[in-house]
Amino acid sequence: MSRMSQASPVPAIRIRGLMKRFGDRTVLDGIDLDVRDGDVLCIIGPSGSGKSTLLRCVAFLDAYDEGEVNILGRLIGWRETPMGREPAGEAELAAVRAPLGMVFQHFHLWPHLPVLANVTLALRLARGLSKQGAEETGLAMLGRVGLTSHAGHFPDQLSGGQKQRVAIARALAVRPKVMLFDEPTSALDPELVGEVLSVMKALAADGMTMVIVTHEMGFAAHAANRTVFMDRGRIVEAGTPQDLFRAPQSERLRQFLETWRERAL
């Protein structure tokens, strides 16, 4: 089994014909996308284009309606039966989801737990590590984001940038294969964006596979190896950052980049 998966290039994430509706509004309208090992893929696009929903469907935080999302070759969220699809059980969903780590726009740190406990809770409860083992790993992860000295603080006592770095450490602690970032810097004061992006750059340099929904065009241009432009629930353009930023093919992307450049001035 393991030899087979090594031999055949199973993409980390494989998306085919993905459809998602909220009521009668179609938010994702047939998405096809592969994320390969080592990819740093940025998804850009205007508000409401479906970027965040795409990420949430990949993680099955939102249930998609049609199509497939495969994580390391396994369908997430649904079980195919002769009678059609039915929702996967809790344990199966957790197992398929396990290779994914997620970082949210609003951090979602647990406010009643100190920073270290935020990082170690899943290690203890989901991975069954001892208190000591979990704390060693937890401190090492906090070290990676430069916050070892804040292990005993509570989330309220941190700046937005520090909170997001803790959230990254928390996600990394359970050793995900792919990290999903949902607008990780959009809730931050401008002067705090840099510290989070540099942690993410270091992660990319370590070879982590990453999918990043972002408005940080500079980051998309320099840290990503692939960029996807979405609009109205579809992928309009995909390619290298150079392709998209220097030679946009579609009118929509040209407009989008134009607006962004005007704003940047």
Next chain:
Amino acid sequence: MWDLIAQNGAVLLDGLAVTLAISGAALLVGCPLGVFLARATLSGRPIAVATSGLYRSFWRGTPILVQLLIVFYLPAALGLTLVPTIAAIIGLSLNTAAFQSEIYRAGLVAVPAGQSEAARMLGLSRRAILLRIELPQAVRLMLPALVGEALTLIKNSSLVSVIAVTEITWRAQQIASATFRPLETYAIALIAYLAIAALLAGAGLLLERRLASAGRS
């Protein structure tokens, strides 16, 4: 009044202990049941929502005195004998569960969805998320209402005297009819209830302050 206390104080104190034991037991049994009902309501599954709603309508919409009588006499009609104390605990538990479930529902709804989403992404089970993420945060919001429910429960427990549970009100009735001094006897019982209520409310405030400072200091 003092001679009354001197002669019957021990009996009344004993009754107070029974009152606290019954109320405490009902509060504890009602807690997981209330959480379960709240989760059923929040699950969005039609059958679970409807069942939990019906349960609440029944126990909140009928007089607790009648509920206690039913819980006491129904098993007997089916050929089961229930010790009055057990019947009392069951009746009060089923009743408080309905009221507690509304408190838990409101508390759980107030915890942002992102809190459990982050936990799900890290592989925590539903149970772990409820116990380690959601309830600890909800407790701060629910504490005043839960203290209120505990006070209501202690007061409601006086009604189990009708099924001859030897709690403080029942003892007071016995003493009153033996001594022909009902006013003083019931006044003593009243003061005992008031003292318990004051203690409980005070403890609630202290706990609330401690929870508010944890997570900040």
